[in-house]
Amino acid sequence: MTLVVWAGGRLREPDEALIAAGDHGLTVGDGVFETLEVVDGRAFALSRHLRRLTYSATRIGLEPVDVELVREGVGAVLAEADGLSRVRITVTSGSGPMSSARGAGPQSIVITATDAPALTECRAVRVPWRRNERSPLAGVKSTSYAENVVMMEFARSRGADEALMANTHGHLCEGTASNVLVERDHEILTPPLAAGCLAGITRGLALEWGADAGIPIRVAAVGELGMDVLDRALEGEAHLAVTSSTRRVQPLASLDGTDLRPGAMLTRLAAVFAVRAEHDADPAPRRSK
Structure with missing residues (x-):
C-alpha cells in the first residue's frame, strides 16, 4: 500500500x-x-x-x-x-x-x-452500546476514537464491517464511521444532529443534492426514528443506507446477518450523488442541518 x-x-x-x-x-x-x-x-x-x-x-x-x-x-x-x-x-x-x-x-x-481500496458494500450489526448525545465530544470528529474501535471489533467478530447504535434515549443515531439514511413511507430520513450524530459531509451533500433532484429527503424530528426502524428494514418495510466520505451513499447489504434489498429512492440518491460529485469536486458549504 x-x-x-x-x-x-x-x-x-x-x-x-x-x-x-x-x-x-x-x-x-x-x-x-x-x-x-x-x-x-x-x-x-x-x-x-x-x-x-x-x-x-x-x-x-x-x-x-x-x-x-x-x-x-x-x-x-x-x-x-x-x-x-x-x-x-x-x-x-x-x-x-x-x-x-x-x-x-x-x-x-x-x-x-x-491508495486504500474503496469500500464496495456495507454489512452492519446493531451494538449494545449507546452514543451519548450530551457528551462534550458529541458532533466532534475527535481522535478519541476508542469507543468506535470497540464497536467495530464487535461488528467484525460477527462478520460485519459497520456498527449501528442508538443514543441514550434509544433513538437511532449513527454508525461508528457513517451516518444513516432510512427509506420508509415514500421518503428518506436521517437522524437529526440533536441525536448525537456527526454532521457528516456526505450526509449534508446527500440532503442537498437529493432535494435538488426532487427526491423526498429530510432530517427526522427528534425521536422520530427509533431503533425499531431497523426491525422494519429486516421485515422489508424500510430500507437502509450509510453515508461517509469513503462509502458515499451506500445501501446496506445486510443487517445483523440478514441480507437486505436496496430501496429504490436510496439507489437513486446514490446515483445522483455520484453524478454531482463527478462535476463538483469542492461544493460550496451551506448551513448544517
Whole structure:
C-alpha cells in the first residue's frame, strides 16, 4: 500500500518518527481529524471538511487551525503519487503533561494519503452500546476514537464491517464511521444532529443534492426514528443506507446477518450523488442541518 506523509511543513518518509512521546494526541486522544475521498487527484469537498475541522477544533478548545497550511499539505501529498484514494488530516494540541491538562502547544499537524481500496458494500450489526448525545465530544470528529474501535471489533467478530447504535434515549443515531439514511413511507430520513450524530459531509451533500433532484429527503424530528426502524428494514418495510466520505451513499447489504434489498429512492440518491460529485469536486458549504 502506498503511504504519503506530510508533517511539520514538508513531506516525510512513511516510517519516519513524527510525534513526540508527550504529544497529547498520543497520550489522551486530544485532537481532531478529517478523512477525505480523492477524486481525480483532488481531495473531494475539501472546503467543507476544513470548515468541520475548524469547528471540531473550536468545540474542544484548540487554537485555530491554520487552514491554509493544511491546504498546502493536502496539495503536497496528492502531488507526490498517482492513484491515491484517501486523505487524512490530523491535528492535535501538541505536547502536554501526562495528565488531562493541556499543554501550551504548538499543534501537531499530520496529513497522510493512501491508495486504500474503496469500500464496495456495507454489512452492519446493531451494538449494545449507546452514543451519548450530551457528551462534550458529541458532533466532534475527535481522535478519541476508542469507543468506535470497540464497536467495530464487535461488528467484525460477527462478520460485519459497520456498527449501528442508538443514543441514550434509544433513538437511532449513527454508525461508528457513517451516518444513516432510512427509506420508509415514500421518503428518506436521517437522524437529526440533536441525536448525537456527526454532521457528516456526505450526509449534508446527500440532503442537498437529493432535494435538488426532487427526491423526498429530510432530517427526522427528534425521536422520530427509533431503533425499531431497523426491525422494519429486516421485515422489508424500510430500507437502509450509510453515508461517509469513503462509502458515499451506500445501501446496506445486510443487517445483523440478514441480507437486505436496496430501496429504490436510496439507489437513486446514490446515483445522483455520484453524478454531482463527478462535476463538483469542492461544493460550496451551506448551513448544517
